[in-house]
Amino acid sequence: MNLGRVLSIARKNLRVLKHDRRTVGFIVLMPLLMITIFGYAFGGEVQDIKVHIVDLDSAPSNESISARVISSIQSRDTLRIVALLDESAQQDGGDPVATSTGQVEDAEIWATIVFDVNFTADVTSRLSSGYGAPVPVQVIVDGTNPNIVQAIVVDLQKSIAAVLAGMGAVPVVTISVDYVYGEGASFIDFFAPGVMSLAAMLVTFMLSIVSFVRERGTATMDRLLTTPVTESEIVVGHAISYGLVALMQSIVIILTAVLLFQVQIVGNVLLVLFTIFLLGLGMLGVGMLLSSFARSEFQAVQFMPIILFPSILLAGVFWPIEAIPEFLRPVSYFIPMTYAVAGCRSVMIRGWGIGDVWMEITILALFACVTLASSTYGLKRRR
Amino acid sequence: MTMVKTRNGGRDTAGTSSAIVVNGLSKDFEGLVAVDNLNLRIGRGVLYGMIGPNGSGKTTAIKMLVGLLRPSAGEAHLLGERVPVRKATSRVGYMPQDMAIYTELTVHENLELFAGLYSMDRKGAGKRELELLKMIDMDERRDSLVSQLSGGMRHRVSLACALIHDPELVFLDEPTVGVDPELRSGFWKYFSDLKGRGKTIVMTTHYMDEAVRCDIVGMMRAGKLIAEGPPAELMKMAGVQDLESAFLGFARRSDA
Numbered sequence: 260m261n262l263g264r265v266l267s268i269a270r271k272n273l274r275v276l277k278h279d280r281r282t283v284g285f286i287v288l289m290p291l292l293m294i295t296i297f298g299y300a301f302g303g304e305v306q307d308i309k310v311h312i313v314d315l316d317s318a319p320s321n322e323s324i325s326a327r328v329i330s331s332i333q334s335r336d337t338l339r340i341v342a343l344l345d346e347s348a349q350q351d352g353g354d355p356v357a358t359s360t361g362q363v364e365d366a367e368i369w370a371t372i373v374f375d376v377n378f379t380a381d382v383t384s385r386l387s388s389g390y391g392a393p394v395p396v397q398v399i400v401d402g403t404n405p406n407i408v409q410a411i412v413v414d415l416q417k418s419i420a421a422v423l424a425g426m427g428a429v430p431v432v433t434i435s436v437d438y439v440y441g442e443g444a445s446f447i448d449f450f451a452p453g454v455m456s457l458a459a460m461l462v463t464f465m466l467s468i469v470s471f472v473r474e475r476g477t478a479t480m481d482r483l484l485t486t487p488v489t490e491s492e493i494v495v496g497h498a499i500s501y502g503l504v505a506l507m508q509s510i511v512i513i514l515t516a517v518l519l520f521q522v523q524i525v526g527n528v529l530l531v532l533f534t535i536f537l538l539g540l541g542m543l544g545v546g547m548l549l550s551s552f553a554r555s556e557f558q559a560v561q562f563m564p565i566i567l568f569p570s571i572l573l574a575g576v577f578w579p580i581e582a583i584p585e586f587l588r589p590v591s592y593f594i595p596m597t598y599a600v601a602g603c604r605s606v607m608i609r610g611w612g613i614g615d616v617w618m619e620i621t622i623l624a625l626f627a628c629v630t631l632a633s634s635t636y637g638l639k640r641r642r
Numbered sequence: 643m644t645m646v647k648t649r650n651g652g653r654d655t656a657g658t659s660s661a662i663v664v665n666g667l668s669k670d671f672e673g674l675v676a677v678d679n680l681n682l683r684i685g686r687g688v689l690y691g692m693i694g695p696n697g698s699g700k701t702t703a704i705k706m707l708v709g710l711l712r713p714s715a716g717e718a719h720l721l722g723e724r725v726p727v728r729k730a731t732s733r734v735g736y737m738p739q740d741m742a743i744y745t746e747l748t749v750h751e752n753l754e755l756f757a758g759l760y761s762m763d764r765k766g767a768g769k770r771e772l773e774l775l776k777m778i779d780m781d782e783r784r785d786s787l788v789s790q791l792s793g794g795m796r797h798r799v800s801l802a803c804a805l806i807h808d809p810e811l812v813f814l815d816e817p818t819v820g821v822d823p824e825l826r827s828g829f830w831k832y833f834s835d836l837k838g839r840g841k842t843i844v845m846t847t848h849y850m851d852e853a854v855r856c857d858i859v860g861m862m863r864a865g866k867l868i869a870e871g872p873p874a875e876l877m878k879m880a881g882v883q884d885l886e887s888a889f890l891g892f893a894r895r896s897d898a
Contacts, residue, residue: 267758
């Protein structure tokens with residue numbers, strides 16, 4: 260292997276990018292956009308869910324427990340009470356529960372929360388006697404979106420718990436959580452490693468497959484092979500140039516994640532970059548390998564979703580591998596992304612070092628070696 | 643086949659002093675015979691022209707010689723090395739028919755890439771680049787992107803890339819297509835300079851007026867070499883005044 264020729268190939272690739280501003284813009288902006296959109300979309304809690312509350316509680320307003328629960332709900336942003344109906348609505352001749360349920364059916368609101376006539380009385384007697392059936396609060400809900408149902412129920416429970424605690428009711432069991440890792444970690448801390456790996460994977464795969472398909476189409480690959488440059492020098496030249504691009508892109512993402520979304524990086528940033536670099540090298544090899552199955556750049560782009568979707572869905576980027584049905588889990592373990600995400604996550608959140616993520620690093624390094632070596636072989640076989 | 647004995651052809655058999663020795667070279671693409679038992683012996687310092695209609699096997703023959711296609715049968719030696727060889731590649735230049743240069747790069751960047759691949763030192767490469775850019779009359783377009791150049795200009799850049807490392811032996815597949823007559827005569831002056839410095843040139847062409855200027859012309863038809871020799875002698879043997887008629891004459895003879 261001749262370093263001068265390897266660098267000639269690498270410089271050529273970088274120069275092609277230098278003249279192609281739009282692609283450079285894509286490489287830099289695509290991950291920025293990804294992390295920003297994911298950050299804002301997933302980072303926040305569910306807010307402003309429209310609900311009706313029907314408060315039929317007959318207790319006077321200064322004693323009413325339901326009124327206190329309602330004001331607790333109002334103190335947060337999760338639920339937006341569009342209308343608060345009470346027994347006065349009933350006297351107008353309409354049934355407020357039926358009216359409100361109609362609104363749920365029309366999808367004007369997500370839910371109706373109903374407090375019964377004897378709510379305060381039942382709760383008071385249940386508290387003083389210490390036994391009896393639990394007192395119900397009825398929720399009539401549109402279950403189209405399970406996340407919303409979940410948010411409504413949780414917010415309601417929170418409010419009730421707060422009010423009861425204020426009345427001196429002591430919970431029988433409490434859960435005390437001690438964080439080993441990730442105290443204060445938010446959802447964006449969880450998926451930032453995934454977004455970084457995704458972006459690196461996309462860009463290296465795309466650059467290498469399109470570049471190789473183009474070189475074949477314009478016969479420049481043939482011409483290269485009539486010069487002293489060897490197949491492995493071509494592959495290594497590509498790996499160096501596009502690996503560098505992936506590395507720079509990862510730095511941009513890390514900076515954005517830390518500066519804009521306060522993502523925490525407990526471990527060594529260099530180890531994170533190295534992990535992503537290895538994934539990028541492997542995906543470069545995959546791109547070069549698959550390039551021989553694509554006759555045009557258009558066909559090359561068609562490989563993108565095939566590569567992208569399993570990695571997004573099965574590699575633990577946005578939800579844990581434990582959430583994937585058991586029969587699909589073996590597939591996860593064959594996706595290199597899985598190891599990049601797991602490795603980066605352990606370093607960023609748990610602060611682990613190379614000694615703890617050596618297995619992920621080894622698997623990614625092997626993956627890179629195998630794909631790069633096979634693409635070298637693939638080039639040789641063409642002769 | 644009609645063979646005319648020449649100064650350079652057919653003298654040595656070892657293949658050491660010849661630039662190219664080809665023995666029984668054949669290529670078939672799944673039953674389609676593109677090159678059929680080709681035998682060639684081209685001496686050093688010779689300007690050899692291959693003529694023949696499209697699909698007669700000229701490009702396939704050249705691709706086998708530069709190592710891009712594996713021959714179905716036969717063997718070839720370039721500069722004493724058996725094809726395909728790594729050792730000789732730095733002394734061989736190749737300009738493919740489809741231009742095969744990077745349209746996303748500038749003229750200079752293309753030339754610098756090929757100079758780098760041939761491990762030329764920076765100073766030598768720069769000097770050589772300047773010389774070639776003058777020859778192809780593109781010294782003012784050095785920093786233009788190839789994609790912004792006309793077809794003829796791209797051809798000239800492709801030629802310069804094939805010659806950047808001053809090869810001893812160069813294969814030019816239709817080097818003058820789309821090049822205007824004035825520049826074409828400039829090319830020919832450069833080719834005779836190269837020849838004068840002992841370089842061997844093998845080119846394919848469709849222009850009979852160019853073929854006449856070659857030392858030796860090989861006429862190809864349906865994968866076979868049907869006649870070979872200096873143009874004047876080929877015309878004399880066929881009893882005609884121009885190469886085109888000579889080609890048609892030999893073609894009829896090969897059918898008979």
